[in-house]
Amino acid sequence: MAVLPHLVVTDLTLSTYSPTEPPLCEPDPQKWHRIEKDLYLHTSQQNAWLYVARANPEELTAEDVLVLDIRVGDAPSFGHSWESRPGGIWLLRRKFSGIIDEAVVTEVDVLFGTDAVDPRPKWALMRSPLQINSQPEFPARLSVLHGIRGKPGPDARAALRVRDDGKFRIVQISDTHMVTGVGVCKDSIDAHGKDLPESEADPRTVDFIGRTLDLEKPDLVVLTGDQLHHDTLDSQSALFKVVAPIIERSQQQLTKALLPRTLLKVPRELF
Structure with missing residues (x-):
């Protein structure tokens, strides 16, 4: 069985359109991966989709750029050069230095609701929702993973065992x-x-x-x-x-x- 390479995120964008009038030109599927969740959850007369550009680190060159940080909301007011994207998204990117470290964004997902949580290790769910005028009870929020996933650590509870007192609850x-x-x-x-x-x-x-x-x-x-x-x-x-x-x-x-x-x-x- 082939082992899929770990991918890194190189860009992010958002596309909004009416279901009755699909866009004339969608992002290139060879470069962009669409998160298969309508950001309006099919509760609006239009659809919105998040697209994530990903690349294989083994194929990167010195001219390629990687996403280091993602913010949603007002423009970040401190340092660095942030790039604007639709939906109130801001990206911090840098050219590939030859090393993929823990600062690099490797996966992006979307969750919904003011009470949403992301229990996956190392994933960070953003508080600020995407700025797409969605229903307030179902805000679309980005969840981001930094760094390459490591091998699963040892599981101390993999083997089910009866307690010393003879009980198992x-x-x-x-x-x-x-x-x-x-x-x-x-x-x-x-x-x-x-x-x-x-x-x-x-x-x-x-x-x-x-x-x-x-x-x-x-x-x-x-x-x-x-x-x-x-x-x-x-x-x-x-x-x-x-x-x-x-x-x-x-x-x-x-x-x-x-x-x-x-x-x-x-x-x-x-x-």
């Missing part, structure tokens, strides 16, 4: 019905069974998942059935909210498990 998460955006909770009740006013649904669900994980401290989490609502506009944004509390806590546990191994490698003279 499983938490099952089912029927969260997450949506794009915060959603509306219409059926909540208090501890005495009294109806509560409508509230934001998904943040309450995420908070409940987190508190349950902290209380139960499971050895295994199983996701079953209907994690997404039937009319979810962007399944990735919705699903990320479900798994974020799990990933966050699993990474914390992995760090604790690997810390003793790391300390064993430190020379004694440093203590």
Whole structure:
């Protein structure tokens, strides 16, 4: 099986047009990769698409430029020469120096909602949404990865084991019905069974998942059935909210498990 090369981002742009009047000239598909998400989530009379130009580092020359940073919003007022792109996007680029370091942008994605999260390691979700006049409850936000992905690290919990006390705890998460955006909770009740006013649904669900994980401290989490609502506009944004509390806590546990191994490698003279 062929191993795909790690790509780097060389440019970014945004294209907006009416579905009934497609553009006469779309970006060259040999250079530009379109993120297959309508930035309006098909809620507008027009479509908008994010295009990312990517290149194989092995094919770069000294004349090629790489993206080092991406901002959205007002023009950055400090140092460097930022380049403007549609949608309020600003790029900081430099010529290829022969080295791909951790500063280089290697992947760009789009997530939706004021409550969106990106639990993937090293990915950074921008707070400011793209400036495309989208519906306020579904803002399109860029998520950016810097640096080449390394090989997966050791997984201290890859092998499921019974605890020393003979117990093995499983938490099952089912029927969260997450949506794009915060959603509306219409059926909540208090501890005495009294109806509560409508509230934001998904943040309450995420908070409940987190508190349950902290209380139960499971050895295994199983996701079953209907994690997404039937009319979810962007399944990735919705699903990320479900798994974020799990990933966050699993990474914390992995760090604790690997810390003793790391300390064993430190020379004694440093203590």
